[in-house]
Amino acid sequence: MTEHSEEKLFNKGFISITLINFVVYLVYYLLMVIIAVIAQDTLHASLGQAGLASGIYIIGTLIARLFMGKMLELLGRKAVLRYGALFYLITTIAYLYIPSIGILYLVRLLNGFGYGTVSTATNAIVTAYIPKSKHGEGINYYGLSTSLAAAIGPFIGMVLLNTMSFYFIILFSIVLIFLTTIACFIFPVKNIQLSPEHKASLSRWTFDSFIEKKVLFISFIAFLMGLSYSSVLSFLSSYAKAIDLVGASSFFFVVYALVITATRPLSGRIFDARGENAVMYPSFIFLTVGLLFLSMTTTSWMLLVSGGLIGLGYGTFMSNGQAVCLKASPTSHRIGIALSTYFIGLDLGLGVGPYLLGELRTILSFSGLYMVASSIPVICIVLYALFYRSKVIVHDSFSAE
Template identity: 65%
Template sequence: MEGKEKLFNKGFISITLVNFLVFLVYYLLMVIIAVVAQENLGATLSQAGLASGIYVIGTLLARLYVGKKLEVLGRRQTLRVGIVLYFITTLMYLYMPSLMVLYIVRLLNGFFYGTVSTATNAIVTEYIPLSRRGEGINYYGLSTSLAAAIGPFLGMLLLQATSIDFIVMMSSVILAFTVAGCLMLKVNNLDLTKDQRALADSWKINTFIDSKVVFIATIAFVMGLAYSSVLSFLASYVETIDLVSVSSFFFVVYALVITVTRPMAGRIFDRYGENSVMYPSYLFLAIGLFVLSITTSAWELLFSGALIGLGYGTFMSNGQAVALHLEKDVSRVGVALSTYFVGLDLGIGVGPYVLGALRNFVDFKQMYLIAAVLPIICGILYKLFYKGAKD
């Protein structure tokens, strides 16, 4: 029994490492795309923005389609084909003769990134003991958070010291090793019943979207919307409050807080249930954004980073654990997780446009104050409408 409850088994460690490397390349490339578009291809700021945004469209398409078809196509085959094509489309950044080619490559690269991450999100559940699901998902989610901290930092450093081609080649080498790892990784496919296959082959909306997960995905959308204010506008905001010199440490503090607290949050989730971590995540994000809105000093900026890490960082992984908790049918895990991440990705993707439009009427401080209200709304909606999973 003790062996069955072991969390850090070979499969769990391997798929978590694969996830880290996939996300690391995603963030490495994200840093250079605007530079490629503007400096090499003469793109305007809005055209460079489209080059970033079209990637999200590719990712969302993959999450919807691959999430629905994952078990029919097979987890093993989806992971292997996805990672090979992610590698190939990453190499294609070396040849960028026009903006249109860049858009096409970004769309394809986003699709295969979404394919791989959808597969890894489902595969990791196979290696996590049910009694330690919250803890396991939080450790797994840590790989994403660390990549989000290391990737942009490394990308900016390399962009100043080397060239765009060097970063693409480095990303491709990382993915080449990841391809080798995925080909060697033992992944089991599910044996589907005739009814389960028929459901996956159907084009009804419920085969793309898991109705049990729609509510938590909606909450994820609003939380992503709130957090996008940090991702998109922090660099501009710190200029207005003269804190540019310490702003680079904001995400370092954010990542450190997540690294320390996520395993603890996972254990609390397993022992006391989802509400014990979900409510604090709404509260911490709201307070973090409020502190950000009134920040005038370096310590306040870094303190807000810690609070936002406690809030959004905790929500991201535990929202995923809630989605898994809600869907009992193992053949629907792919659909459940893709539904959750579609909500999260949409919030992050739509947020800059919505908040950017809002920014025309209010200043940065007021915008962050408004963003701070969104997690409170999430907490109220969660209290009113979340019924939990039926065991």
């Protein structure tokens, strides 16, 4: 890349990898919203078995994130992206043959591993195409592909579920992943050149070779934010039925996506100009207010306003948390591990949230459940404030010496 192209954010590489990432996440969200229904209707699974069919995907994703953070640099980003996409395609094709719930579990686990591999690769690869002066803005535009997929995927999934067969939905997904796999093989990925010392440190089976300690705190905050947001992903449709707002609920994620699309570039520029605290604290506050508003919702406009506020909260945090990891990553060869550590936290929150909050649902109303979920970002504010205060104190004491 030339000096000029490095300073230009919307270069060919940045746009290409962002589009690839969009389709990878789109298929993930599309299948996530339909798989429990298919398990119950086609395989006559119980509610618990259907929930496991959805959740086991996250386990596959977490395994991939844990191993692929280091493999990105050891095997090369190019190989991980290309063969990960191929594996994602093969395991998506495997949905065409699911005679039993056990086979579905296996396919979901392997498909989750494929998705985790490709998304871990794209998250690291895009950093090579973002100018250092525009980390916040670049990650926010790239994160827009994930957020839009999180809104459009479930919407397409629900529409297809009501109008088409399961096999059509799978064939549709296969075509999308097939085109993405071709794009991954065409896309010119630049591998990081490792020094012998870096290669040796990544090759060891130590905690440091899998997890980046410098981003553990923000990854724990991501876990809590994912836990809080999982209440929306898991229970919104049931809650909408309970309060008789099914029609409006289909537009919830549309409002969420529109708000993120409108605010992402601005939050990225604020991050670059004023630092992470200027976007982190508002994201915690917006998610708290959005979930509180959702707990009190009685009309369509209230439901849609809460969708916008939750978008401002969780959507803003998701990509800016990624930018914090990029900023905290000590060297370029640790970026893959830093980002995989962050997404392990986020995915773990989204994965265990439905189970933990589902257990709470047995003793609380939906309204009570969303009030509990709204308290989690408040805990994030306290922890974040304490952590950054201690960081400043430590920094000051070192500089005083």
